[in-house]
Amino acid sequence: MINKLISNIQKTNAPIVVGLDPMLNYVPEHIQKKSFAEYGETLEGAADAIWQFNKEIVDATYDLIPAVKPQIAMYEQFGVEGLKAFQKTVDYCHEKGLVVIGDVKRGDIGSTSAAYAVGHLGKVQVGNTICQAFNEDFATVNPYLGTDGIKPFVDICKEEKKGLFILVKTSNPSSGEFQDRIIDGRPLYEWVGEKVAEWGADHMGDSYSYIGAVVGATYPEMGKVLRKVMPKSYILVPGYGAQGGKGADLVHFFNEDGLGAIVNSSRGIIAAYKQEKYAKFGAEHFAEASRAAVIDMVEDISTALERAK
Amino acid sequence: MINKLISNIQKTNAPIVVGLDPMLNYVPEHIQKKSFAEYGETLEGAADAIWQFNKEIVDATYDLIPAVKPQIAMYEQFGVEGLKAFQKTVDYCHEKGLVVIGDVKRGDIGSTSAAYAVGHLGKVQVGNTICQAFNEDFATVNPYLGTDGIKPFVDICKEEKKGLFILVKTSNPSSGEFQDRIIDGRPLYEWVGEKVAEWGADHMGDSYSYIGAVVGATYPEMGKVLRKVMPKSYILVPGYGAQGGKGADLVHFFNEDGLGAIVNSSRGIIAAYKQEKYAKFGAEHFAEASRAAVIDMVEDISTALERAK
Numbered sequence: 001m002i003n004k005l006i007s008n009i010q011k012t013n014a015p016i017v018v019g020l021d022p023m024l025n026y027v028p029e030h031i032q033k034k035s036f037a038e039y040g041e042t043l044e045g046a047a048d049a050i051w052q053f054n055k056e057i058v059d060a061t062y063d064l065i066p067a068v069k070p071q072i073a074m075y076e077q078f079g080v081e082g083l084k085a086f087q088k089t090v091d092y093c094h095e096k097g098l099v100v101i102g103d104v105k106r107g108d109i110g111s112t113s114a115a116y117a118v119g120h121l122g123k124v125q126v127g128n129t130i131c132q133a134f135n136e137d138f139a140t141v142n143p144y145l146g147t148d149g150i151k152p153f154v155d156i157c158k159e160e161k162k163g164l165f166i167l168v169k170t171s172n173p174s175s176g177e178f179q180d181r182i183i184d185g186r187p188l189y190e191w192v193g194e195k196v197a198e199w200g201a202d203h204m205g206d207s208y209s210y211i212g213a214v215v216g217a218t219y220p221e222m223g224k225v226l227r228k229v230m231p232k233s234y235i236l237v238p239g240y241g242a243q244g245g246k247g248a249d250l251v252h253f254f255n256e257d258g259l260g261a262i263v264n265s266s267r268g269i270i271a272a273y274k275q276e277k278y279a280k281f282g283a284e285h286f287a288e289a290s291r292a293a294v295i296d297m298v299e300d301i302s303t304a305l306e307r308a309k
Numbered sequence: 310m311i312n313k314l315i316s317n318i319q320k321t322n323a324p325i326v327v328g329l330d331p332m333l334n335y336v337p338e339h340i341q342k343k344s345f346a347e348y349g350e351t352l353e354g355a356a357d358a359i360w361q362f363n364k365e366i367v368d369a370t371y372d373l374i375p376a377v378k379p380q381i382a383m384y385e386q387f388g389v390e391g392l393k394a395f396q397k398t399v400d401y402c403h404e405k406g407l408v409v410i411g412d413v414k415r416g417d418i419g420s421t422s423a424a425y426a427v428g429h430l431g432k433v434q435v436g437n438t439i440c441q442a443f444n445e446d447f448a449t450v451n452p453y454l455g456t457d458g459i460k461p462f463v464d465i466c467k468e469e470k471k472g473l474f475i476l477v478k479t480s481n482p483s484s485g486e487f488q489d490r491i492i493d494g495r496p497l498y499e500w501v502g503e504k505v506a507e508w509g510a511d512h513m514g515d516s517y518s519y520i521g522a523v524v525g526a527t528y529p530e531m532g533k534v535l536r537k538v539m540p541k542s543y544i545l546v547p548g549y550g551a552q553g554g555k556g557a558d559l560v561h562f563f564n565e566d567g568l569g570a571i572v573n574s575s576r577g578i579i580a581a582y583k584q585e586k587y588a589k590f591g592a593e594h595f596a597e598a599s600r601a602a603v604i605d606m607v608e609d610i611s612t613a614l615e616r617a618k
Contacts, residue, residue: 023420024435032436041436073421077428078435079442080396083389105417107451109481111332112382119386126333126387127341127350133388142416144453145479146486170454172418177455178501181492188487188497195486 001137001162002205002212002234005099006259008066014298015254017101017236018061018290019266020089021071022050026271028283047081050074053286054089057270058096060287064294067099069236069264090136101236102136105167109148117156138163140214140236143192150199154211158203163210163234168193168226171216171239189215189222193229200233208234208260217249217263224252227260235261241268241297247304254305263301269293310446310471311514311521311543314408315568317375323607324563326410326545327370327599328575329398330380331359335580337592340365356390359383362595363398366579367405369596373603376408378545378573399445410545411445414476418457426465447472449523449545452501459508463520467512472519472543477502477535480525480548498524498531502538509542517543517569526558526572533561536569544570550577550606556613563614572610578602 009015024032024046032049039045058068070093075086093100106116118124119133141153141164153164169179169189179189193213200211212234215223227235235253240246240263253261272278272293273286281289318324333341333355341358348354367377379402384395402409415425427433428442450462450473462473478488478498488498502522509520521543524532536544544562549555549572562570581587581602582595590598 021421023424036436041438041440043433043435043440043442046433046435046440071417071421071424073415073417073424073428077424077433077442078440079428080389080392082428082442083392087389105451106382106414108380108382108414109479112330112380115332115380115382115386119382119388119391124352124355124386126352126355127345129350131350131352131355131387133352133386133391142414142451142453144451144476144487145481146483146488148481148483167453170418172454172457174455174457177504178453178497179455181497181500183490183492183497188490188492191490192487 001099002208002210005067005234005262006208008099009259009262012064012066013302014065015262015301016065016294016297017067017069017262017264018057018065018269018294019069019071019103019264020054020057020270021074021266022053022270023074024049026267026274027053028273028286030284043078043081046078047085050082051085051088055092056287057290058093058098060291061294062096062098064291064298065098067101067262068093069101069103071103071266087134090134099138100136101138101140101165102134103140105140105142107142107145107149109145110152113149114152114156117153121153121162122156122160138165140165140167142167143195147195147199154199154203157210161210163212165212165214165234165236166192166196166199168196168213169215169219169222171218175216190225190229193226196233197230200230204232208232212236214238215253218244220249220252227252227255231255237261237263241265247300250301251304251308258305265297269297310408311517311519314376314543314571315517317408318568318571321373321375322611323374324571324610325374325603325606326376326378326571326573327366327374327578327603328378328380328412328573329363329366329579330383330575331362331579332383333358335576335583336362337582337595339593352387352390355387356394359391360394360397364401365596366599367402367407369600370603371405371407373600373607374407376410376571377402378410378412380412380575396443399443408447409445410447410449410474411443412449414449414451416451416454416458418454419461422458423461423465426462430462430471431465431469447474449474449476451476452504456504456508463508463512466519470519472521474521474523474543474545475501475505475508477505477522478524478528478531480527484525499534499538502535505542506539509539513541517541521545523547524562527553529558529561536561536564540564546570546572550574556609559610560613560617567614574606578606
């Protein structure tokens, strides 16, 4: 799957991923109205609204992008109905040839981590039958529990040729509270980064490992260090756009081969029509606003990478 | 909810929680057969089997215990159908007067953490209607992202009078990989424990905070230290029984008031009929084996607490 991700990136010339994190207040009035008319102001109605919203955005952008990253929390807040919309979204993105990164930030131990891995990346046995639940291509995973928490995910990834992005240095302001604390002269995130390189070493694709890392765009200097700590790990970079990261900040997350990083934008793309810059599209044409925002984001990053050469 | 948890513990005289973590291979043949006959060897069939299994165990034990802790991964592995069984289980346990600790180990930032909090502990607005998704009483949360990741959960907990158990020192063998690393002379888990005390200080119940911690039974000496670092936080203690923790190890997790800790057992209770000790019950009467295992566990812990006085 890392090979497919890289080939998708090369085909589109766009090292980006669109975060499908649909808050209900991003969904234009006309879609909400239609869904509520059909299903009422219920969890089912909300789930239908975010699914319709996602579908239009995917239809308007899929030819420009290699991957999407649905944030499961935005679906889980609507319970079982929301999770049906999550599954529909994953399946639809696959139909469109997109790589799907499930932003699930799961993490537990032993058989419990294995159950998460099976549910999101693998297959589960029921009697003598093999069934499949959510079927993403990559999942994000939390490292706080150590190797016991990661290993069951890696094992399933090996079976299924799928991948992980492990939280190393997150994009939020207080991520340093624990992640930056100094241990034997180096911050915790570097120790975690080293482990990511180690966990990834025996699950390699053609040029990069199936086991990647999450490092926030908001911490470019740390990204520079981590790039070297995990040379063979793809870095998923959140925090671009709405969280403050800019194209120029991203240069250090890439390797000299122009690969090695994939930059996420969620709100900046899916709610683009709410920005002044894209207001001309109007709520009716929100998906075209998203398409324009994708083009601008790719341009911003390409220019920055070009300048850095 | 912390007051209700404590009152349930006092009523039952049982500082324990039953982990409803149903692996399909714990579910007796006769239940699986019946479910598969009705729904086929499908995700729906698996979900029905674990729900029927849970229901019998709850029916056989609810009068002896204050709380249950369903591990959502075991349901999530069966996708949307599994999550329906999770919701049914939560609702049924509420009907029986039990406190429900959702072992979800979620953790993200800002609006994403808020979405998880809303989905599991709160209410979500759809149009002008207030809806409810999973509705547990407590949730377990991962602290790796720092205060930004915890605060949105705490905010919802305050609104709803619900609570959290934050991972501090987990029960697994490799938990020390990051959690035990020394920062300014003290292990990371102590720094996290201190934060738990801080986060919990402004959301107090009558005698304990709504914000508790997870500390594994397998690390009793660390439990002793953490008990003092977070005197007002309830400690959820996994790792008893199958993972190797014994009654005598648990003494230090409690305060002098005899409160402050609640010990989880999952496999040891729900799959008790598979142990030699309870084999006489047979697979047909698996729920009675679970009841016997609950009685033995309460006895083991009470004896240990009595001896320590």
